[in-house]
Amino acid sequence: MALTKADMAERLFEEVGLNKREAKELVELFFEEVRSALEAGEQVKLSGFGNFTLRDKNQRPGRNPKTGEEIPISARRVVTFRPGQKLKARVEAYAGSGPQQ
């Protein structure tokens, strides 16, 4: 089962002792502040977890896969996530039962 905001709020309720409303608000605000920083063009470094960085992409040629029509893909700014050493090591140790996707 995928981890969701509801699971995270539940954990803050159980482990930190926030009430349910506070927990829900804090989880919401946590992701909102990361979004705001990225929106403002600032990278976000969460030590032990990873860094969210921004990359500016130039315009490049693209194609509508349905019609085959050529359409330029406009210049854009995108978010990339670079996992930290600690997270990479923990995930690498996961011996799953074959490719997940």
Added chain:
Amino acid sequence: MTKSELIDILARKQNHLAYKDVELSVKTLLEQMSQALATGDRIEIRGFGSFSLHFRPPRVGRNPKTGETVSLPGKYVPHFKPGKELRERVNEPATTTGKVAAR
């Protein structure tokens, strides 16, 4: 923005909460997210994005010092796919036209 700056901002905005509770909350959230990925679970946050694992198949590598070949086992790496809201908000200040572009 670093983790401690994020904690400061959250503590300032939720000033009815004790600073140490906000600090513990942020650490708990990140630990829970890491734990989920470390056990092969996905993370899905609407409007923010999803984290999943991508498999890297086994390959033959080389020790750059000795030139010796080594067989490297397959492994998983964390992958983040930004959600629609995050993509749009990040891209908006960067583009001047506001045109909807082909993906």
